[in-house]
Amino acid sequence: MERTLAIVKPDAVERRLAGQIIQRIEDAGFEIRAMRRIHLSKRQAEGFYAVHRGRPFFPSLTDFMASGPTVVLVLEAPDAISKWRTLMGATDPAKAEAGTLRKEFAQSIERNATHGSDAPETAAVEIGYFFAGIDLI
Numbered sequence: 001m002e003r004t005l006a007i008v009k010p011d012a013v014e015r016r017l018a019g020q021i022i023q024r025i026e027d028a029g030f031e032i033r034a035m036r037r038i039h040l041s042k043r044q045a046e047g048f049y050a051v052h053r054g055r056p057f058f059p060s061l062t063d064f065m066a067s068g069p070t071v072v073l074v075l076e077a078p079d080a081i082s083k084w085r086t087l088m089g090a091t092d093p094a095k096a097e098a099g100t101l102r103k104e105f106a107q108s109i110e111r112n113a114t115h116g117s118d119a120p121e122t123a124a125v126e127i128g129y130f131f132a133g134i135d136l137i
Contacts, residue, residue, distance in 0.1 A: 002080040003033065005126035007115035010068035013037075017105050018071050021114065024101060025075060028087050034074040034131050042066040048129055057110070064110060072130045081123060084116045 006025065008018045025032065040048070045065035052058045077083055089100025091112055096103035106112040117123035 001076050001078060002120065002123075003074055003076045003127060004080045004084050004117045004123045005115075005130065006073045006075050006084055008071040008073075009111070009113055009115060010064065010070055011107055011111040012105055012113040013069050013071060015105075017113065021101060021105065022071070022073075024087065025073070025084075028077075028083065030075040030077045030080065030084070032073055033076050034134060035071065036130065037069055037071050038130070039069045040066050048126070060110060074127050074131060081117055081120065085118070088114045088116050 008021050012018060012021060022032070022035075042062060045062040046053070046058075049058065049062055049065070052061065075084055087101060089096030089102035089106075091102070092109045093102045093106035093112060094109075096106070101114050102112050105114075117126050
């Protein structure tokens with residue numbers, strides 16, 4: 001079994017899509033091991049996306065992620081990282097395959113409804129960022 005971090009981003013929460021996205025997660029066979037609704041501060045968003053600091057999109061990404069509540073989840077399944085990234089679809093919804101979350105729910109490349117870890121090492125860091133000291137059941 002593998003774990004990954006998933007985020008329902010502020011655009012999807014604002015549009016009341018979190019429930020539909022969580023239903024799709026469960027329908028895809030993931031176990032939800034932890035879940036929280038949070039509103040990131042700009043500083044927290046900058047910390048989470050620190051790997052992108054210095055890139056041209058960093059200020060707008062962190063502004064967006066601090067713009068409203070998100071739902072953060074720890075998902076578990078065999079090959080969870082790849083499976084979640086496939087369910088999400090391409091970052092650019094115009095390039096996402098039909099039936100993916102981003103094709104159906106994203107508004108743009110930045111307002112793309114969801115986030116997912118890209119590797120086991122990243123997943124461990126990202127899960128720890130939001131669920132430090134919490135036993136995942």
